[in-house]
Amino acid sequence: MSKTLxxxxxxxxxxxxxxxxxxxxxxxxxxxxxxxxxxxxKPQRVVDALVDHYKKDNANIHRGIHTLAERSTAAFExxxxxxxxxxxxxxxxxxxxxxxxxxxxxxxxxxxxxKFLNEGDEVLISTMEHHSxxxxxxxxxxxxxxxxxxxxxxxAGEIVIxxxxxxxxxxxxxxxFNHASNSLxxxxxxxxxxxKAHAVGAKVLVDGAQSTSHLEVxxxxxxVDFFAFSAHKMYGPTGLGILYGKRTLLEKMPPYxxxxxxxxxxxxxxxxxxxxxxxxxxGTPDIANVIAFKKAxxxxxxxxxxxxxxxxxELLDYATAKMESIDGVKxxxxxxxxxxxxxxxxxxxxxxxxxxxxxxxxxxVRTGHHCTQPLMDxxxxxxxxxxxFSVYNTKEEIDIFVEALKDTISKFR
Amino acid sequence: MSQSIAExxxxxxxxxSMLDGDMEMSIGYLMExxxxxxxxxxxxxxxDNIVKGCQSKVWLNAELKEGKIEFEAxxxxxxxxxxxxxxxxxxxxxxxxxVVDSDLFFxxxxxxxxxxxxxxxxxxxxxxxxxxxxxxxxxxxxxA
Numbered sequence: 001m002s003k004t005l006x007x008x009x010x011x012x013x014x015x016x017x018x019x020x021x022x023x024x025x026x027x028x029x030x031x032x033x034x035x036x037x038x039x040x041x042k043p044q045r046v047v048d049a050l051v052d053h054y055k056k057d058n059a060n061i062h063r064g065i066h067t068l069a070e071r072s073t074a075a076f077e078x079x080x081x082x083x084x085x086x087x088x089x090x091x092x093x094x095x096x097x098x099x100x101x102x103x104x105x106x107x108x109x110x111x112x113x114x115k116f117l118n119e120g121d122e123v124l125i126s127t128m129e130h131h132s133x134x135x136x137x138x139x140x141x142x143x144x145x146x147x148x149x150x151x152x153x154x155x156a157g158e159i160v161i162x163x164x165x166x167x168x169x170x171x172x173x174x175x176x177f178n179h180a181s182n183s184l185x186x187x188x189x190x191x192x193x194x195x196k197a198h199a200v201g202a203k204v205l206v207d208g209a210q211s212t213s214h215l216e217v218x219x220x221x222x223x224v225d226f227f228a229f230s231a232h233k234m235y236g237p238t239g240l241g242i243l244y245g246k247r248t249l250l251e252k253m254p255p256y257x258x259x260x261x262x263x264x265x266x267x268x269x270x271x272x273x274x275x276x277x278x279x280x281x282x283g284t285p286d287i288a289n290v291i292a293f294k295k296a297x298x299x300x301x302x303x304x305x306x307x308x309x310x311x312x313x314e315l316l317d318y319a320t321a322k323m324e325s326i327d328g329v330k331x332x333x334x335x336x337x338x339x340x341x342x343x344x345x346x347x348x349x350x351x352x353x354x355x356x357x358x359x360x361x362x363x364x365v366r367t368g369h370h371c372t373q374p375l376m377d378x379x380x381x382x383x384x385x386x387x388x389f390s391v392y393n394t395k396e397e398i399d400i401f402v403e404a405l406k407d408t409i410s411k412f413r
Numbered sequence: 414m415s416q417s418i419a420e421x422x423x424x425x426x427x428x429x430s431m432l433d434g435d436m437e438m439s440i441g442y443l444m445e446x447x448x449x450x451x452x453x454x455x456x457x458x459x460x461d462n463i464v465k466g467c468q469s470k471v472w473l474n475a476e477l478k479e480g481k482i483e484f485e486a487x488x489x490x491x492x493x494x495x496x497x498x499x500x501x502x503x504x505x506x507x508x509x510x511x512v513v514d515s516d517l518f519f520x521x522x523x524x525x526x527x528x529x530x531x532x533x534x535x536x537x538x539x540x541x542x543x544x545x546x547x548x549x550x551x552x553x554x555x556x557a
Contacts, residue, residue, distance in 0.1 A: 027436040350490040352468040353444075360436035368468050383468065411441065412491070 018043040029362025032397045037388035039232045049292035079294040088218040096277045100241035101209040102132035104228030109136035111253040119145035126151040126177040131371045133207045157184040157333040172202040179211035183370040184333025185341030214339045236296035237289035250276045257282040308391045312340035315389045319398045340389040351385045357408040422519035429523040443495030450498040453487040464540045469493045475547040512548030
């Protein structure tokens, strides 16, 4: 593993050179990419790893006895170990590869839910969940006769902890919420909620899609039962997700999908299933992306999570202050602890128009409800524009963005 | 005396060609056009008249007057409203058959695909379809 340079001022220009996509013009202006919460860009080493795999090693994994199969299998399983270390899981078998955070959550809702949820049980989520941490629970609750309950949030966009004691009861079997909100940026107090959930015997699933590339994640320290995240939001390839689950739980859960890889023996009368993690990895997995993902994790470790977090916090504070000083701009989501996500509205301007103007100025922001319609309903709004930062973004880019925003507003006044 | 559908489209193509493909100028011009769109009566902005996109809404109403379709439209976003105004300018006051047969080549020529490429996002693609459906419905009625 490369050395982490904690506390060192980052060489952002050097880092930017690793991301060729950033070096282009959009609509005649230098690209400013502020849509990192949707997906962030990929360093050259990830792209190279993908190409190298297909050029040199490509083979299907696990059952092949030839050299290429052996090489591919070793590289694939190596990523599992790297992720285990990255989130400090107890063992590599607790790391399951999926299509993304959504599939990771669906897997738990479907497999764990079918086995452990019964009529009258309750699943608790929060107001600020992404649709992918709402709908799977709605589906399984309906199927099992369980009830879905919702943790309230305050105006700033923080879960109201004082209300949890009334909501987490012995009926609660699962508490599912995000580590950081994709719409608001709020960082949720995982340990506090885990403690309350475990006190009544409930399990906890944390959606880490927005946290893994920004925050220190130690699943044993957080003591979560399940942790779901996506490679593409942490400088890795799209189409690949991870589910961490505690071995004791994963072993008790029935398979999610059937197929190759997940079996021990198959006959027409009886099939026995493979051990974890393979029990949950039916079919040929996303081999090349898994192998390339290792390079993304190495990139994060090399730059250093603490350094990334410090840089992004600086950008967040800088942009927040600048945006708040613009007349008519309202930031939605003002939690004490935030990742580098700023959702905002401008009085009298629809977010769609804002997004189009920003794009015309070479700036990529996201607009809409960000797949959190219940949260938008809570605030009584249709949507927001959202700027989100990664390690390669700079204060200079924020200056340009703020000027672009001011200029756009002037077109409507 | 009135211009054909093709002539109006050529006029629009000419207007935009003066903007030299500059995205900001194009958006600014679209917003100006939107502001000039005759206001739509509030009672016509009903749920029945919504052509829904994921991010912006379009309202579209059609009435047959003396054999010609009068389109009225509006949008809750300024840029989409400009796009909507172009369609109204081209297709309002035409016979149902003219609307059905119309080939809206100005979209490609002006490069407006950039704005309507994702039908999901602004409902303009859906609006073009809806205008033709009105054309079909009115011509069927006339033929019956």
